[in-house]
Amino acid sequence: MSSGNPGDKPIDRVGVAVLGCGVVGSQVVRLLHEQASDLAARVGAPLELKGVAVRRLDAPRDVDVPTDLLTTDAMGLVARDDVDLVIEVIGGIEPARPLILAALENGASVVTANKALLAEDGPTLYEAAEKAGRDLYFEAAVAGAIPILRPLRESLSGDRVTRVMGIVNGTTNYILDKMDTYGSGFEEALAEAQELGYAEADPTADVEGFDAAAKAAILASLAFHTRVTASDVHREGITEVTAGDVASATEMGSVVKLLAIAELNEASSGESAVSARVHPAMIPRSHPLASVREAYNAVFVESEAAGQLMFYGPGAGGSPTASAVLGDVVTAARHRLQGTTGAGESSYADRAVLPMGETLTRYHVAIDVDDRAGVLAAVATAFAEHDVSIQTVRQEGRGEDAQLVVVSHEATDAQLSATVEHLRTMEIVRDVTSVMRVEGTE
Amino acid sequence: MSSGNPGDKPIDRVGVAVLGCGVVGSQVVRLLHEQASDLAARVGAPLELKGVAVRRLDAPRDVDVPTDLLTTDAMGLVARDDVDLVIEVIGGIEPARPLILAALENGASVVTANKALLAEDGPTLYEAAEKAGRDLYFEAAVAGAIPILRPLRESLSGDRVTRVMGIVNGTTNYILDKMDTYGSGFEEALAEAQELGYAEADPTADVEGFDAAAKAAILASLAFHTRVTASDVHREGITEVTAGDVASATEMGSVVKLLAIAELNEASSGESAVSARVHPAMIPRSHPLASVREAYNAVFVESEAAGQLMFYGPGAGGSPTASAVLGDVVTAARHRLQGTTGAGESSYADRAVLPMGETLTRYHVAIDVDDRAGVLAAVATAFAEHDVSIQTVRQEGRGEDAQLVVVSHEATDAQLSATVEHLRTMEIVRDVTSVMRVEGTE
Ligand SMILES: NC(=O)c1ccc[n+]([C@@H]2O[C@H](COP(=O)([O-])OP(=O)(O)OC[C@H]3O[C@@H](n4cnc5c(N)ncnc54)[C@H](OP(=O)(O)O)[C@@H]3O)[C@@H](O)[C@H]2O)c1
Ligand SMILES: NC(=O)c1ccc[n+]([C@@H]2O[C@H](COP(=O)([O-])OP(=O)(O)OC[C@H]3O[C@@H](n4cnc5c(N)ncnc54)[C@H](OP(=O)(O)O)[C@@H]3O)[C@@H](O)[C@H]2O)c1
Numbered sequence: 001m002s003s004g005n006p007g008d009k010p011i012d013r014v015g016v017a018v019l020g021c022g023v024v025g026s027q028v029v030r031l032l033h034e035q036a037s038d039l040a041a042r043v044g045a046p047l048e049l050k051g052v053a054v055r056r057l058d059a060p061r062d063v064d065v066p067t068d069l070l071t072t073d074a075m076g077l078v079a080r081d082d083v084d085l086v087i088e089v090i091g092g093i094e095p096a097r098p099l100i101l102a103a104l105e106n107g108a109s110v111v112t113a114n115k116a117l118l119a120e121d122g123p124t125l126y127e128a129a130e131k132a133g134r135d136l137y138f139e140a141a142v143a144g145a146i147p148i149l150r151p152l153r154e155s156l157s158g159d160r161v162t163r164v165m166g167i168v169n170g171t172t173n174y175i176l177d178k179m180d181t182y183g184s185g186f187e188e189a190l191a192e193a194q195e196l197g198y199a200e201a202d203p204t205a206d207v208e209g210f211d212a213a214a215k216a217a218i219l220a221s222l223a224f225h226t227r228v229t230a231s232d233v234h235r236e237g238i239t240e241v242t243a244g245d246v247a248s249a250t251e252m253g254s255v256v257k258l259l260a261i262a263e264l265n266e267a268s269s270g271e272s273a274v275s276a277r278v279h280p281a282m283i284p285r286s287h288p289l290a291s292v293r294e295a296y297n298a299v300f301v302e303s304e305a306a307g308q309l310m311f312y313g314p315g316a317g318g319s320p321t322a323s324a325v326l327g328d329v330v331t332a333a334r335h336r337l338q339g340t341t342g343a344g345e346s347s348y349a350d351r352a353v354l355p356m357g358e359t360l361t362r363y364h365v366a367i368d369v370d371d372r373a374g375v376l377a378a379v380a381t382a383f384a385e386h387d388v389s390i391q392t393v394r395q396e397g398r399g400e401d402a403q404l405v406v407v408s409h410e411a412t413d414a415q416l417s418a419t420v421e422h423l424r425t426m427e428i429v430r431d432v433t434s435v436m437r438v439e440g441t442e
Numbered sequence: 443m444s445s446g447n448p449g450d451k452p453i454d455r456v457g458v459a460v461l462g463c464g465v466v467g468s469q470v471v472r473l474l475h476e477q478a479s480d481l482a483a484r485v486g487a488p489l490e491l492k493g494v495a496v497r498r499l500d501a502p503r504d505v506d507v508p509t510d511l512l513t514t515d516a517m518g519l520v521a522r523d524d525v526d527l528v529i530e531v532i533g534g535i536e537p538a539r540p541l542i543l544a545a546l547e548n549g550a551s552v553v554t555a556n557k558a559l560l561a562e563d564g565p566t567l568y569e570a571a572e573k574a575g576r577d578l579y580f581e582a583a584v585a586g587a588i589p590i591l592r593p594l595r596e597s598l599s600g601d602r603v604t605r606v607m608g609i610v611n612g613t614t615n616y617i618l619d620k621m622d623t624y625g626s627g628f629e630e631a632l633a634e635a636q637e638l639g640y641a642e643a644d645p646t647a648d649v650e651g652f653d654a655a656a657k658a659a660i661l662a663s664l665a666f667h668t669r670v671t672a673s674d675v676h677r678e679g680i681t682e683v684t685a686g687d688v689a690s691a692t693e694m695g696s697v698v699k700l701l702a703i704a705e706l707n708e709a710s711s712g713e714s715a716v717s718a719r720v721h722p723a724m725i726p727r728s729h730p731l732a733s734v735r736e737a738y739n740a741v742f743v744e745s746e747a748a749g750q751l752m753f754y755g756p757g758a759g760g761s762p763t764a765s766a767v768l769g770d771v772v773t774a775a776r777h778r779l780q781g782t783t784g785a786g787e788s789s790y791a792d793r794a795v796l797p798m799g800e801t802l803t804r805y806h807v808a809i810d811v812d813d814r815a816g817v818l819a820a821v822a823t824a825f826a827e828h829d830v831s832i833q834t835v836r837q838e839g840r841g842e843d844a845q846l847v848v849v850s851h852e853a854t855d856a857q858l859s860a861t862v863e864h865l866r867t868m869e870i871v872r873d874v875t876s877v878m879r880v881e882g883t884e
Contacts, residue, residue: 031747035602041667041790042599139597145748147589147597155581155589157484158768160477225483288754291733305473305765306587309755312730313748323747326600340782348483 005107005133005339013046014333015082017108019053019074019099020090024113024140026062027322028087033063039326043333051077053090062318078103084336087325088112093120100125104132109332109341111325113140119214119230122221126345135341137328142215143168143297145320146313147327152222153343156303161223163263163302165439168215170295170315171206172238172258174198176246176280177293180255185243198295208237212260212278219299220262220276225349228262234277234356241280245434248366248405251394254282255290259439264351265360273352275359282364283440290440300440357414362391362441364407366434367423371402375428379404382426386419387411407438447549447575447781455488456775457524459550461495461516461541462532466555466582468504469764470529475505481768485775489527493519504760520545526778529767530554535562542567546574551774551783553767555582561656561672564663568787577783579770584657585610585739587762588755589769594664595785598745603665605705605744607881610657612737612757613648614680614700616640618688618722619735622697627685640737650679651720654702661741662704662718667791670704676719676798683722687876690808690847693836696724697732701881706793707802715794717801724806725882742882799856804833804883806849808876809865813844817870821846824868828861829853849880 016032018025032039032049040046052065053074071077078086078099086103088110090096096117103110105128112118118125118141129136139149143166152161167173171193178189190207193199205211213233220228238258249256260278267273283290288310292298297315302308314320335341369375376393383390383406394405408416423429458474460467474481474491482488494507495516513519520528520541528545530552532538538559545552547570554560560567560583571578581591585608594603609615613635620631632649635641647653655675662670680700691698702720709715725732730752734740739757744750756762777783811817818835825832825848836847850858865871 027747031600035600038602038667038791039600042785042788146751147593150592150597151589154773155592155769156765157772158473158477158481158770159765160480288733291730303765305469305761305768307756307759307762309588309753311751311753313751317749319747320749323598323601323745326747327597328600330599331596334785338782340780343484343776346484349480 008339010339011084011337013048014043014336015050015084016047016087016329017051017053017077017080017083018049018087018089020088021052021054021061021063021065022089023318024321024325025052025089027318028089028325029065030063031322031326039330042330043337045337047329047333050080050083053077074099075102078108079106083108085109085111085329085332087329088114089325091116093117097121101128104128104134104136107132107134109135109336111137111328111332113138113321113325115141115211115214115218119217122229123227123345130344133341135332135335137332139328140321140324142218143299144313144315144317145323146297146299146311146315147324148299148311149222151311152219152301156301156306159306160304161301162304163261164219164223164299165289166215166219166260166299167257167289167292167297168260168299168315169206169212169258170297171199171203172212173292173297174295175207176238176241176256176258179241179243179246183243183247186239186241207239209235209258209278212258216260216262216276216278219260220274221347223262224264224274224351225346226274226351226353227347228274228276228353232276232353234279236279238280242434245436248364248434249282252282252407254284256280256282256436257289261439265354265358267352267354268358271352273354275354277356277359279437281437281439287440357412359413360410361413361416362408362410362438363416363420364405364434364436364438365420365423365432366403366405367432368430369402369404370428370430371399376404378426378428379406379423382422383408383419386415386422388415388419450781452781453526453779455490456485456778457492457526458489458529458771459493459495459519459522459525460491460529460531462530463494463496463503463505463507464531465760466763466767467494467531469760470531470767471507472505473764473768481772484772485779487779489771489775492522492525495519516541517544520550521548525550527551527553527771527774529771530556531767533558535559539563543570546570546576546578549574549576551577551778553579553770553774555580555763555767557583557653557656557660561659564671565669565787572786575783577774577777579774581770582763582766584660585741586755586757586759587765588739588741588753588757589766590741590753591664593753594661594743598743598748601748602746603743604746605703606661606665606741607731608657608661608702608741609699609731609734609739610702610741610757611648611654611700612739613641613645614654615734615739616737617649618680618683618698618700621683621685621688625685625689628681628683649681651677651700654700654720658702658704658718658720661702662716663789665704666706666716666793667788668716668793669789670716670718670795674718674795676721678721680722684876687878690806690876691724694724694849696726698722698724698878699731703881707796709794709796710800713794715796717796719798719801721879723879723881729882731882799854801855802852803855803858804850804852804880805858805862806847806876806878806880807862807865807874808845808847809874810872811844811846812870812872813841818846820868820870821848821865824864825850825861828857828864830857830861
């Protein structure tokens with residue numbers, strides 16, 4: 001455990017640099033100004049804004065930044081002697097990574113909202129922070145304004161977390177919510193989300209689950225004290241979710257959500273291992289996450305002693321994200337004044353990360369079948385051959401429209417997907433029309 | 443800001459004393475034992491249980507405590523040199539207060555779940571902690587396992603909280619939930635709650651709102667950086683809530699909840715002042731708090747930048763409460779090892795606490811009236827005379843059963859209650875059958 005840096009000179013004000021002044025950065029700068037006296041009282045010393053780094057000096061901004069504070073020389077700003085704390089809200093890997101590393105090396109603490117960088121290369125950043133005796137905080141990187149990382153790192157540090165299940169991407173939740181409410185298809189709901197500013201012109205990062213996967217990696221790392229990067233996370237987006245899937249969920253009293261799941265499973269070795277994944281799933285409407293509407297986010301946490309907790313709020317937006325950034329800023333600034341640091345990386349448990357095939361889950365499968373005797377028995381046999389037991393079967397329609405909807409018990413994803421492949425090859429199966437995992441049912 | 447105690451000798455293990463081994467204490471002792479290696483890894487040094495103080499050595503316990511650790515001499519335990527951290531889970535004012543003060547004076551950090559003591563005399567404890575250069579943590583005192591105090595103190599420290607509205611008493615929420623679901627009266631629902639162990643034989647502390655009021659004081663202090671004690675909190679319990687009130691709430695798409703509310707209002711001076719109160723209120727069924735069922739707790743927080751957040755989970759019970767206690771223990775133990783402390787009391791804002799009469803709220807009033815022309819006009823005039831404007835009026839029934847249900851706009855509680863008194867004196871008003879505040883509607 002590091003305790004600041006023994007060579008530190010005491011400071012009586014905290015010099016702050018903000019890197020990036022876009023959606024989030026402009027609100028950070030606004031709050032640093034508007035809340036200055038409250039922040040000073042809470043930190044125990046004033047926060048002094050030393051500079052704001054941007055790409056274009058003359059771009060229009062949502063906040064007035066004095067001209068002499070604006071600079072395009074981010075690296076020069078970070079290197080200044082009077083900068084004690086650097087707020088990185090540029091985003092992406094380059095130049096965010098070298099800037100954060102330089103800041104730490106120069107003895108500044110760092111607060112960032114950069115989930116992409118954290119999920120790709122968190123350990124490098126943590127190690128640099130540890131070496132420098134400085135804090136690295138990133139509450140804003142997951143679920144925007146919702147305090148979730150600090151509760152996981154600190155409030156639950158006396159407990160054993162067993163599962164974290166989050167709706168951590170507002171764009172996809174908005175789209176799925178519209179599909180659920182209006183029965184619309186994915187393309188239609190996406191177009192509406194884009195029109196209303198809930199989805200970007202290029203929605204790939206959201207709808208393909210990349211954004212949620214970065215957050216899943218961060219959540220899994222903190223919850224299970226194990227290094228988990230984005231590449232460890234099994235990722236499926238929502239582009240394949242159909243109106244039929246959503247209707248099928250409704251039939252069984254469920255709703256489709258894109259979930260970021262981090263949980264403890266048992267590896268084939270018998271040891272506990274981490275499963276980290278992002279995929280659409282059906283959850284019962286009675287589950288607390290089911291009522292998370294529109295672009296809101298929520299994170300559901302299960303732990304041995306605390307039981308079930310949920311944290312709910314806005315997952316994005318300039319001000320909400322800036323609120324989370326500034327909470328970290330106050331803590332890091334207090335530590336800087338005290339000559340101490342908070343808890344750094346905690347990866348002592350060093351668990352294995354399970355491949356998706358070994359992860360335990362359940363499937364909902366809808367199959368168009370020939371309407372004749374023995375169909376159900378044949379389908380049940382296929383499940384049994386892969387050692388998957390069936391929880392419920394519903395038969396619907398007759399003749400051409402005959403359909404079987406099967407919900408399995410828990411099995412590995414490999415067994416379940418092999419079962420689906422098997423079904424597709426069966427003569428009596430005309431089509432497998434919907435395959436979706438089922439979560440939140442125990 | 444204190445940073446530990448300059449005279450401290452470095453320690454490489456943390457001696458822990460647990461005071462009380464009842465519902466919560468036994469689970470604390472269990473987790474200290476079962477999670478020992480995880481706790482050591484998270485703290486950076488082992489936690490060593492030095493003793494467990496109880497009233498009766500031979501009482502049956504939910505956990506095995508080695509006989510040599512049990513003692514009835516709590517004060518002697520707290521005075522030991524090798525005790526660095528004291529966990530107080532006895533409850534009540536005496537002997538908890540002198541024990542905590544002695545622990546701090548002897549150089550131990552303190553973690554407690556004692557809402558009653560915190561709400562009655564928090565500042566004395568804070569001052570003792572500040573003087574000793576030690577931590578005083580109490581996450582478990584409000585809403586059991588739900589991490590809410592740390593998010594308020596730290597995560598939201600860069601934001602401006604404007605309102606905290608919580609369901610913080612599981613017993614009353616259980617009772618009101620049953621009244622809502624089955625249409626039962628208060629007495630019947632209470633009896634059921636007692637039978638199932640959700641309410642105590644003497645339910646006063648819960649149903650009269652004392653427990654919630656203590657929590658409201660703690661929430662208000664932290665949210666608004668102002669000293670608020672239980673005696674500052676306006677308190678009304680649920681014993682007067684009738685099946686009729688609950689039905690009336692349902693009529694208008696609402697549900698009755700016992701709320702602990704802490705919010706910023708404007709005082710007559712024009713300055714911002716704190717309102718802290720506990721009372722039953724009707725909230726819309728679409729409000730996130732409305733879906734908090736059974737004995738669950740939840741705290742809804744509104745702030746300027748973050749917007750609306752909600753924290754949900756089990757509000758009581760041995761294990762959940764112990765989870766919150768141990769989260770604090772890990773943090774306090776880390777600080778002890780580092781020779782530092784976390785943020786202490788923050789009361790710099792020092793706002794006035796508003797009397798209930800000056801607090802802004804809205805009323806729902808149901809009145810049995812004579813069924814004749816001019817009744818509505820007369821009632822409306824009564825509201826207008828007190829400068830209260832009406833949002834909606836619903837007329838129901840005819841003749842003997844004629845009823846008016848009025849929902850007001852916002853006004854001070856004094857104006858609103860004066861209006862109700864006025865209504866009671868009016869000749870055309872046969873009875874005022876339901877009066878309840880309306881919250882969560884803007
Ligand atoms: N937006 C949200 O709701 C949200 C929520 C949670 C987390 N985050 C995270 O917050 C971070 C910032 O997001 P954002 O939405 O604020 O992004 P944004 O609006 O695109 O802003 C990026 C800012 O960085 C500046 N910038 C870009 N390249 C730079 C360079 N080489 N040197 C200096 N400045 C440079 C840009 O300057 P110009 O203004 O001159 O172009 C702009 O001000 C990202 O990591 C994102 O993932 C965002
Ligand atoms: N129970 C919950 O769900 C919950 C939730 C949140 C917060 N809390 C808070 O946690 C605290 C403890 O509650 P609890 O439910 O665990 O209470 P409890 O079951 O009544 O346990 C109290 C413990 O304190 C011991 N004790 C009483 N007087 C003592 C004395 N003078 N010296 C030493 N030990 C003494 C008792 O000893 P014996 O066992 O020998 O009688 C018992 O072990 C209270 O502040 C409560 O408000 C409780």
